[in-house]
Amino acid sequence: MTRFPNLRRSRARRLPAAVTTAMLLLISAGLMMPGSATAAGPDTSEPGYWLVASPTTTVGELADDLSKRGYDVMEGLSPDGAPILATAAQAQRLRRDGLSVRYTGPLYQPVPASVQAAAGTYYGGYHTAAAHEAHNQQVVTAHPELAALKTIGQSWLKTQNRGGHDIQALCITKITTGDCALSTTGSKPKFTLMAQMHARELATGELAYMWIDYLVANYGKVAAVTTLMDTTELWVIPIANPDGVDIVSSNSTRPVSQRKNAHDNGCSGTGRGVDLNRNSSYHWDVNQGTKCTETYPGASAGSEPETRAIQSFLSSIYRDTKPAADFSAATTATTGTFLTLHSYAELNIYPYGWTNSLAPNNTDLKTIAANMAKSNKYTVVHGDGGLNYFAPGATDDWIYGTLGVPGYTIEVGPSSSSCSGFFPAYSCMASFWSLNLPAFMTLGTAAAKPYPTGS
Ligand SMILES: [Zn+2]
Numbered sequence: 001m002t003r004f005p006n007l008r009r010s011r012a013r014r015l016p017a018a019v020t021t022a023m024l025l026l027i028s029a030g031l032m033m034p035g036s037a038t039a040a041g042p043d044t045s046e047p048g049y050w051l052v053a054s055p056t057t058t059v060g061e062l063a064d065d066l067s068k069r070g071y072d073v074m075e076g077l078s079p080d081g082a083p084i085l086a087t088a089a090q091a092q093r094l095r096r097d098g099l100s101v102r103y104t105g106p107l108y109q110p111v112p113a114s115v116q117a118a119a120g121t122y123y124g125g126y127h128t129a130a131a132h133e134a135h136n137q138q139v140v141t142a143h144p145e146l147a148a149l150k151t152i153g154q155s156w157l158k159t160q161n162r163g164g165h166d167i168q169a170l171c172i173t174k175i176t177t178g179d180c181a182l183s184t185t186g187s188k189p190k191f192t193l194m195a196q197m198h199a200r201e202l203a204t205g206e207l208a209y210m211w212i213d214y215l216v217a218n219y220g221k222v223a224a225v226t227t228l229m230d231t232t233e234l235w236v237i238p239i240a241n242p243d244g245v246d247i248v249s250s251n252s253t254r255p256v257s258q259r260k261n262a263h264d265n266g267c268s269g270t271g272r273g274v275d276l277n278r279n280s281s282y283h284w285d286v287n288q289g290t291k292c293t294e295t296y297p298g299a300s301a302g303s304e305p306e307t308r309a310i311q312s313f314l315s316s317i318y319r320d321t322k323p324a325a326d327f328s329a330a331t332t333a334t335t336g337t338f339l340t341l342h343s344y345a346e347l348n349i350y351p352y353g354w355t356n357s358l359a360p361n362n363t364d365l366k367t368i369a370a371n372m373a374k375s376n377k378y379t380v381v382h383g384d385g386g387l388n389y390f391a392p393g394a395t396d397d398w399i400y401g402t403l404g405v406p407g408y409t410i411e412v413g414p415s416s417s418s419c420s421g422f423f424p425a426y427s428c429m430a431s432f433w434s435l436n437l438p439a440f441m442t443l444g445t446a447a448a449k450p451y452p453t454g455s
Helices: 017-028 059-068 088-096 129-142 202-218 223-231 242-248 305-317 362-376 395-403 426-446
Strands: 048-053 082-086 100-106 147-154 166-172 190-194 233-237 337-343 347-349 379-381 407-412
Touching (some): 048 088, 059 082, 129 147, 129 166, 129 202, 129 242, 147 305, 166 202, 166 305, 190 426, 202 233, 202 426, 233 305, 337 395, 337 426, 362 407, 362 426, 395 407, 407 426
Parallel strands (some): 190 233, 190 337
Antiparallel strands (some): 048 082, 048 100, 147 166
């Protein structure tokens, strides 16, 4: 692989097959670094991560353009370029367009054969959608005084009678009369943690699974957990996009890179589906992508059954304390917090994500995000993060803009290092968990009075 179009016919392209094979073996044995000056180049048989930069446009404009042309653009834009997930052939095409394209790492990490056999798991330990559902039920059966399970809607395939799943939400609290009632009138404030709306973001569902286990295992043992569960309803939607997760987990050593739901819209491969995090009914934007692109927002706002399930569930448990106008503040009487987990880029994102104009509760919204950053050390951002690349139609903006509840996104995991990417080795979960557990506790505690200043 050559770096520049005008060197396309360089000697390296015509190395004898035996030499090329030897180089690939060295790369797969970890003895040569893909992308280093002496390497033959990345393994071209599988997609990988690349950083794309343009000599003539800003990184945000470039990301927008790449996305609209069907490239798979990652979170975590930097002044250095837009990260994409692509094949070597796609990278080469971008080079021919005059862009600078640098390989940054493989999509897949090696999975130890010894952990492949665990029931209900894939790719070294990540739980399937069915295993999450079984786990939710086990937790309720084992701890009926601490957990209740609700069905809040259906996945797209289920609405079509083509298999699919119910969407599940678990309520975790020391249950007293009136708790977990899918009502806005309960006495306890609520914190909802939602995960794996983007199916391929494996670490997020696993963090939800760990959060559930941590809470029920430590009630009565860890003072902060006991206090939180005595005073707050902790809702968890571990798998917001179960059809997508079924696609991802269908290959246990090479998970399928499915981001969207399974809505069959005629697109092939991972082009199938709607981006549920662009499909909300708040600032839905038809221009986010065409049908087969990764950010296709759907045929209309709230078109997808998963979106409607989540919005109607959240509307059923949180009081609406914000006037409809975008820049009218939610009142100081607001209770509740909301978190949607995505990966990756090490960001704590607060509203708004559709505009750089400050949300009317900006001071308080930002304070909570900064408190989360005290533990996870992630970068606190809103709007486009200075890069002119917005995310209209996302869930965090919807819950704040519609109900006034502070909505956050954590982008779990680093942009570089061996734990980067959608498919980090399962061993990376330990560090993700220790960094983010205190952030979850921060959001749970903040639910009682998220807007102390009202500004
Ligand atoms: Zn995501």
